[in-house]
Amino acid sequence: MAGKRVNRSAAQLAEARALWRAAESRPRDRERKREAVILTAARAFRERGYHNTSLDDIAGELKVTKPTIYHYVQNKEQLLFECFSAGLKQIIEGLEEIRGADGPARERLEYVITRYAEAITSDFGWCMVQAENQDLSPTMSGKVQALKSQIDQGLRRLIKEGQLDGSIRKCDPKMTAFALAGALNWIAYWYRADEALSAQEIARRFIDLFDLGLRPR
Amino acid sequence: MAGKRVNRSAAQLAEARALWRAAESRPRDRERKREAVILTAARAFRERGYHNTSLDDIAGELKVTKPTIYHYVQNKEQLLFECFSAGLKQIIEGLEEIRGADGPARERLEYVITRYAEAITSDFGWCMVQAENQDLSPTMSGKVQALKSQIDQGLRRLIKEGQLDGSIRKCDPKMTAFALAGALNWIAYWYRADEALSAQEIARRFIDLFDLGLRPR
DNA sequence: AGAACTCTATACTGGCGAGTATAGTGAGCG
DNA sequence: CGCTCACTATACTCGCCAGTATAGAGTTCT
Numbered sequence A, B: 001m002a003g004k005r006v007n008r009s010a011a012q013l014a015e016a017r018a019l020w021r022a023a024e025s026r027p028r029d030r031e032r033k034r035e036a037v038i039l040t041a042a043r044a045f046r047e048r049g050y051h052n053t054s055l056d057d058i059a060g061e062l063k064v065t066k067p068t069i070y071h072y073v074q075n076k077e078q079l080l081f082e083c084f085s086a087g088l089k090q091i092i093e094g095l096e097e098i099r100g101a102d103g104p105a106r107e108r109l110e111y112v113i114t115r116y117a118e119a120i121t122s123d124f125g126w127c128m129v130q131a132e133n134q135d136l137s138p139t140m141s142g143k144v145q146a147l148k149s150q151i152d153q154g155l156r157r158l159i160k161e162g163q164l165d166g167s168i169r170k171c172d173p174k175m176t177a178f179a180l181a182g183a184l185n186w187i188a189y190w191y192r193a194d195e196a197l198s199a200q201e202i203a204r205r206f207i208d209l210f211d212l213g214l215r216p217r
Numbered sequence C: 001a002g003a004a005c006t007c008t009a010t011a012c013t014g015g016c017g018a019g020t021a022t023a024g025t026g027a028g029c030g
Numbered sequence D: 001c002g003c004t005c006a007c008t009a010t011a012c013t014c015g016c017c018a019g020t021a022t023a024g025a026g027t028t029c030t
Helices: A010-014 A027-049 A055-063 A065-071 A076-097 A106-122 A125-130 A138-165 A172-183 A199-212 B008-015 B029-048 B055-061 B066-070 B076-097 B105-120 B126-128 B138-165 B173-190 B198-214
Strands: none
Touching: A010 A199, A027 A055, A027 A076, A027 B105, A027 B173, A055 A065, A055 B105, A076 A106, A076 A125, A106 A138, A106 A172, A106 A199, A172 A199, A172 B173, A172 B198, A199 B173, A199 B198, B029 B055, B029 B126, B029 B138, B055 B066, B076 B126, B076 B138, B105 B126, B105 B138, B105 B173, B105 B198, B126 B173, B138 B173, B173 B198
């Protein structure tokens, strides 16, 4: 729910903590504060990992204490869940945007790949990929699985459509979707914001590779 | 060090716990017991995650108590490290086997991909991919990074060689290696031993995809 | 037999960290 | 002014779990 509304820009909320320092704390700030908590958590998780990050750590970074966090979020698990879905929903948005659009499916797939790369390089990229069902209660885990499955199905559908309209070669849609998702998800492991390449440039190279393959034409 | 010696066969050590029940506990069993501890840990980590697995859990599965584990391993961290390197070394072996072999580099790369897929689907696959430096001390983390880097460099070298001998199309070796490794590593997330496809079959499909690409030829 | 060594169990400690009880503080409102 | 509500801090509790002190059991060697 808070997903797409969570601020994506690093610089914009980098000093989110100022929100609390500002004396004129208006009631409408609540939602923004909540988002700041989630964003801070996402970054902490990415840097130190979920289990190596205490709520005191997160609170500390916001110059606040633990109970304050519990005022915006039910528990640590929910914090992880929010990070999770914030990222996944960006990808799903990309899939829905081009659902049923015109043009060869391969080109639509390429658009999704770019959006995917952008999401993975965002602050929520790490959580999206690395955080495991293992750390979520069955309920939460189920919701995350559903979102992931939605993405997987979306990719497979695009591949199948491409095989029908002739823009994609005959190949196993399931394995192809897995390979594609794997390559993209893995970005979260090696990408750092100071990296030479932007998400778009990475996406372009991946598209080139998956499009044409390794063997010379 | 124990890496390649850790038993790879699931069935073979499935009832490793019998080792302790057997009355004729010979001193030479020590190394095998140690391997059983590591293998059991690897499986537990894969199922529940590193932080959600206590040493008591692992001991319990072996019908043994915690101090026994400390007799074979210094601490929990080392247990993780052993799982880590056991898997990584399988991949490195594959790379070294074909180092400087004859034939087009693309074909050598395909061999490595198969070996890679086999390693990832092994019991150590999860640890190899999922376990993070974050959970290791700087020393251990450094060793793991070195191994991973060795694999990355090996892949890149193969790609460059292929571009020289003409068996691989011109493309960014770094991004290609990342995409390849990502697709392969991701297997650890979705593969289950009861899966319809074997490691070799998965590898074959991946090779087909990366070789020929999505666009019809 | 009994010394020395290897392996294992029982029963602890010590710390970390999630979550909470309680008590403010200050803004808005009548 | 004094009531209420939203928010925040201090100062706890409580459980879990990595790691250990200690003691005992079995084996081997002399």
